[in-house]
Amino acid sequence: xxxxxxxxxxxxxxxxxxxxxxxxxxxxxxxxxxxxxxxxxxxxxxxxxxxxxxxxxxxxxxxxxxxxxxxxxxxxxxxxxxxxxxxxxxxxxxxxxxxxxxxxxxxxxxxxxxxxxxxxxxxxxxxxxxxxxxxxxxxxxxxxxxxxxxxxxxxxxxxxxxxxxxxxxxxxxxxxxxxxxxxxxxxxxxxxxxxxxxxxxxxxxxxxxxxxxxxxxxxxxxxxxxxxxxxxxxxxxxxxxxxxxxxxxxxxxxxxxxxxxxxxxxxxxxxxxxxxxxxxxxxxxxxxxxxxxxxxxxxxxxxxxxxxxxxxxx
Amino acid sequence: xxxxxxxxxxxxxxxxxxxxxxxxxxxxxxxxxxxxxxxxxxxxxxxxxxxxxxxxxxxxxxxxxxxxxxxxxxxxxxxxxxxxxxxxxxxxxxxxxxxxxxxxxxxxxxxxxxxxxxxxxxxxxxxxxxxxxxxxxxxxxxxxxxxxxxxxxxxxxxxxxxxxxxxxxxxxxxxxxxxxxxxxxxxxxxxxxxxxxxxxxxxxxxxxxxxxxxxxxxxxxxxxxxxxxxxxxxxxxxxxxxxxxxxxxxxxx
Numbered sequence: 001x002x003x004x005x006x007x008x009x010x011x012x013x014x015x016x017x018x019x020x021x022x023x024x025x026x027x028x029x030x031x032x033x034x035x036x037x038x039x040x041x042x043x044x045x046x047x048x049x050x051x052x053x054x055x056x057x058x059x060x061x062x063x064x065x066x067x068x069x070x071x072x073x074x075x076x077x078x079x080x081x082x083x084x085x086x087x088x089x090x091x092x093x094x095x096x097x098x099x100x101x102x103x104x105x106x107x108x109x110x111x112x113x114x115x116x117x118x119x120x121x122x123x124x125x126x127x128x129x130x131x132x133x134x135x136x137x138x139x140x141x142x143x144x145x146x147x148x149x150x151x152x153x154x155x156x157x158x159x160x161x162x163x164x165x166x167x168x169x170x171x172x173x174x175x176x177x178x179x180x181x182x183x184x185x186x187x188x189x190x191x192x193x194x195x196x197x198x199x200x201x202x203x204x205x206x207x208x209x210x211x212x213x214x215x216x217x218x219x220x221x222x223x224x225x226x227x228x229x230x231x232x233x234x235x236x237x238x239x240x241x242x243x244x245x246x247x248x249x250x251x252x253x254x255x256x257x258x259x260x261x262x263x264x265x266x267x268x269x270x271x272x273x274x275x276x277x278x279x280x281x282x283x284x285x286x287x288x289x290x291x292x293x294x295x296x297x298x299x300x301x302x303x304x305x306x307x308x309x310x311x312x313x314x
Numbered sequence: 315x316x317x318x319x320x321x322x323x324x325x326x327x328x329x330x331x332x333x334x335x336x337x338x339x340x341x342x343x344x345x346x347x348x349x350x351x352x353x354x355x356x357x358x359x360x361x362x363x364x365x366x367x368x369x370x371x372x373x374x375x376x377x378x379x380x381x382x383x384x385x386x387x388x389x390x391x392x393x394x395x396x397x398x399x400x401x402x403x404x405x406x407x408x409x410x411x412x413x414x415x416x417x418x419x420x421x422x423x424x425x426x427x428x429x430x431x432x433x434x435x436x437x438x439x440x441x442x443x444x445x446x447x448x449x450x451x452x453x454x455x456x457x458x459x460x461x462x463x464x465x466x467x468x469x470x471x472x473x474x475x476x477x478x479x480x481x482x483x484x485x486x487x488x489x490x491x492x493x494x495x496x497x498x499x500x501x502x503x504x505x506x507x508x509x510x511x512x513x514x515x516x517x518x519x520x521x522x523x524x525x526x527x528x529x530x531x532x533x534x535x536x537x538x539x540x541x542x543x544x545x546x547x548x549x550x551x552x553x554x555x556x557x558x559x560x561x562x563x564x565x566x567x
Binding site: 005 | 369373469470471473474477500501504505531534535537538541562563
């Protein structure tokens with residue numbers, strides 16, 4: 001037998017990675033890959049619908065499979081419009097674990113940022129990400145790997161947070177439900193640091209401190225920075241929000257995603273944000289912007305009065 | 315022994331490995347095996363190493379040391395013979411480098427010393443040898459591009475060995491058609507301008523199209539298992555195995 005050509009080697013490598021069809025699911029093309037595995041488009045032959053089937057990478061270890069199952073259990077307990085619902089979990093014929101999620105037709109936030117967004121759209125998307133994370137946090141679940149790649153934007157305006165594979169479950173009740181439990185701090189049970197560089201809170205990167213809501217706030221701050229940079233100039237109040245969300249010390253950050261979302265909503269509504277102490281000029285500019293319709297009407301009225309005065313004096 | 319260019323894999327080491335029916339499919343680490351006190355286990359492990367590394371080392375000698383195919387075959391043969399004779403694998407320290415890096419650097423050291431010795435012999439000097447200390451020095455001045463290239467060749471060797479093993483397994487299990495279809499569709503026709511459809515494959519082998527799908531799925535599953543089996547055998551720990559799998563399949567975990 002001759003040595004394999006480059007093309008044959010490439011094909012065999014790809015082939016070996018691709019999961020073999022399950023009794024129920026026919027596997028199609030790859031949709032994307034993240035820190036925890038590869039997502040494929042699959043067809044559920046039983047229900048006759050397309051789904052997203054996520055397979056753990058090359059873990060093949062008990063801890064890897066267990067992590068996937070844990071993600072499924074965590075997801076099944078988080079019922080929120082901003083969190084992708086899970087349909088099924090199982091093991092492929094080749095021994096790898098998978099779970100089946102709703103297939104979200106759309107694009108990742110990363111891709112949308114690259115394509116360009118208006119400031120308003122960017123911030124509205126952001127508040128919806130915050131809502132999903134705040135809900136999970138309120139249920140005692142810390143995502144720990146929030147990045148623009150882990151947020152999907154659906155074709156009908158859905159904003160969905162994905163990849164809960166390294167989530168940490170904090171509340172005792174939740175830990176009981178998710179019997180596998182979770183690692184402490186920024187590490188998994190087997191001690192590996194989890195998260196994505198550039199979005200990972202310092203305490204997670206160090207693997208020392210306990211990851212909590214504020215670790216997710218840090219990652220959200222990084223996402224907010226990306227969104228703002230991708231949608232125009234960084235104005236001072238928003239820069240202050242980003243700075244507070246991404247403070248090195250957890251205590252200096254927003255206490256949770258809800259508080260961060262509230263500041264962004266306030267900015268969108270023309271209200272002051274808690275992270276920024278504005279000077280007189282900024283306050284005037286903000287108020288003028290907030291009441292621009294009323295001010296415009298007053299301006300038109302004054303202009304008309306002025307013109308009438310001039311006209312009548314002639 | 316001299317082998318032709320297209321027959322690198324017909325080396326006696328590889329055949330010995332493949333013909334050794336007692337070689338279990340799920341093996342303990344060949345690295346551990348190479349260090350085993352049991353001579354039989356040691357020999358098996360060395361055969362397995364040679365089966366995977368023969369082709370990469372041959373290619374490496376052609377590329378890095380500019381040997382022609384025939385000289386590279388002789389040199390590869392000689393290297394493995396020396397490695398066995400001088401217990402080179404026993405001197406491998408897994409904590410210092412991966413096996414493929416160690417072997418590549420041993421080849422470098424061995425060939426360099428062979429050439430030096432050749433010069434000395436002309437002046438009545440010693441025979442060539444592998445200087446393990448020299449390997450240690452080279453480890454720190456590693457050429458990244460060479461490493462990457464050798465890695466690619468190692469992968470080629472690994473997948474080729476898995477393919478040969480699949481062929482052997484299929485033959486002994488009476489599944490020759492499974493292998494023939496798998497190889498035709500995924501290896502032979504990959505470089506061809508036109509790839510057969512499942513229907514054409516079915517017609518050529520006189521089986522229903524659904525059988526082609528089944529045969530390909532079975533072969534793919536077995537092939538993957540054989541690749542991972544070989545890979546696992548080269549790794550000392552679960553973590554290393556995961557890293558290597560990530561490298562091969564490009565998947566993070």
